[in-house]
Amino acid sequence: MDWSAEAIETLRALWAEGHSTAEIGRRMGISKNAVVGKAHRLHLPARPSPIQREQAAASASSRPSAAPAVVSTPAPRPAAPAVVPAPAATAAPAATAVPPRAPSRAAAPPAQVRPFQRSSARSCCWPIGEPGTPDFRFCSAEAFAGKPYCLEHASVAYVKARDRREDAA
DNA sequence: CCCTGATTCGC
């Protein structure tokens, strides 16, 4: 993985949207370790981790007085993706020949809420292009069966669980 | 078993 400025931008954008490291890895065609490793090196804001190393525990023992060391950090990490205004020009979805590729057990994506436009414009929110640039947009092809992505992108976003090492973008 | 993210450490 060559971390070009663009790649880093994409990482930052996806990270900021609250996607899981594995999800980001899937989208960028790299491992979650690469994502998390890079994110860490970039000093990206660490999102609530399911665990925490013995740093709090260590300091807690050295400071037995009061302060029960509350480690709970609610932080509902969903983080709704940057909306999707349906940019007209929908060109060819190109999702034609893509085989359904059973989403297996790939359940819910980032539990993002859709407080609005839930019935009408169900468009794919796969990021395309460079975040922060004028040409950046979301796929916006027709989303597939209640999923946040079109058939094509759902196939790469939801994978068996293992492997899946192909470039996308 | 699946998942999650953080840290470590050989490269």
Add this chain to the structure above:
DNA sequence: GCGAATCAGG
């Protein structure tokens, strides 16, 4: 700097 291995928790 990179990321797989490992750790740690759900």
